[in-house]
Amino acid sequence: MSTLTIDHVSRWFGNVVAVNDITMTIGPGVTGLLGPNGAGKSTLINMMGGFLAPSSGSVTLDGTTIWRQAGNYRHIGVVPEREAMYDFLTGREFVLANAELHGLGRAEAARALATVEMEHAQDRKISTYSKGMRQRVKMASALVHDPSVLLLDEPFNGMDPRQRMQLMELLRQMGDEGRTVLFSSHILEEVEQLASHIEVVVAGRHAASGDFRKIRRLMTDRPHRYLVRSDNDRALAGALIADPSTAGIEVDLAEGALRVQAVDFGRFTELLPRVARDHGIRLLTVSPSDESLESVFSYLVAA
């Protein structure tokens, strides 16, 4: 059982602050590191993997500083986001090389390849692999020494749904066995399906932490904005504002539409079609105007 501790960690590159005073503890089980692209997830994972020194603060594994301590790699397995991986080797040669670098041998390499179900293609050159196959061989290389900590940077990128499910199952199993598994993703649904614990990072800051229900609630219980067009905007506006789930309505003459701000997401989505039907109003357009992941996340940061 291993615990990663990130204590008041910041990292800047020149004038750009990539990670801003983050404190979190990653324990056994599967943790999802969620955030939009460019939020600082890779920077954080690189610091946990010992590939980047924090500018301030400390990153430790069971009390041992990770940066510049190669001995830590006996317990850490890393699945990097980048594609490059000695493409001139076969999958088997690659995993065997990783095993040898840990002082292990063929048996461990074969076991790791079996774990990710890549035996059928192990004698093909990596350069011929699909993205999903590469991802699995990377997994095998990270698992070959049976690490207690597994760090994965955007592991589901480019995987098809079946491969995604397989990898999720595998990671879930690793978490259940008591390993500390941390993976990053910018897709809420991915994290929700897999992680028992979620850490949200936005614009370099630690935005939220908890189980997926808590994060989901934080993300849905926020003011939602909609752009609504109908054949009678003003009548619709009058009927909507009467309900407490609507916080404000603006008649946008230029757009020829209503801009509605709803406070109770669930109730509003039921209200709108009902009100329209009751008043004989035809809805022409209903579109969320701030549903981008970035706006959801920035709401979290502001909260």
Add this chain to the structure above:
Amino acid sequence: MSTTSPTAPAAPSGAPKASLFHPTVARLTYRALLGRRRALILFVLPALLVVLAVAVRVLAGADDSTAGGILGTFALGTMVPLIGVIAGTGAIGPEIDDGSVVYLLSKPVSRSTIIFTKLGVAIGVTVAFSALPVLLAGFLLNGNSQQMAVGYAVAAAVASVAYSALFLLFGTITRHAVVFGLVYALVWEALVGTLVPGAKTLSVQQWALAVGQKAAAEGAITSDVQLPLAIGLLVVLTAAATWYAARRLKALTLAGEE
């Protein structure tokens, strides 16, 4: 899918001991080095030297001064540093560039061990593709008269060591290691080092020639640097470059793609 349960950290977390050689690192390095398109130059240049030697021998007959010219100018002055650039930078630069070095770095292997091993491979490749062809070309040119073939081959081998260390360092410092290496090899060594008197003291080629001078007959090979100074500078350069390359790799930062 099945996994075994994680074992409690059995191995101690202590820092891995540095050693001079890791066979797996060496295997990955030489396969990467010889598998790349750039490696063609490793075969083309020595082949060119041998062809040139045969042509000169056939057309002009055995002549010590012609042999000295070809071995000194083309072989030592151009070919050896170029091969050093390919092997030295190629032993580590591309891995750092494309990020695959992460698979070496995320292991309980001392980073000094990685550098020592890569240096060993770079030296081996440079010697194989420069010193051996020089020896062969020397025999072809004048049948090792005045021990010239041996002298230049020794010089090429000595230069291989220093170039490998220097260009391996370039590979850990900059993404443009090949460009810097070529500028050094062609501008400094081939041009400044042979023409500007003061710069000759700071030329790997001249240091190597000073060593080669001893192996050849008296006066067959000349160098502008005295032997003790040459040996001292060769040792200092090789040791300092290797030490600094290991230091760079220990603190190598892999920035994310964000």
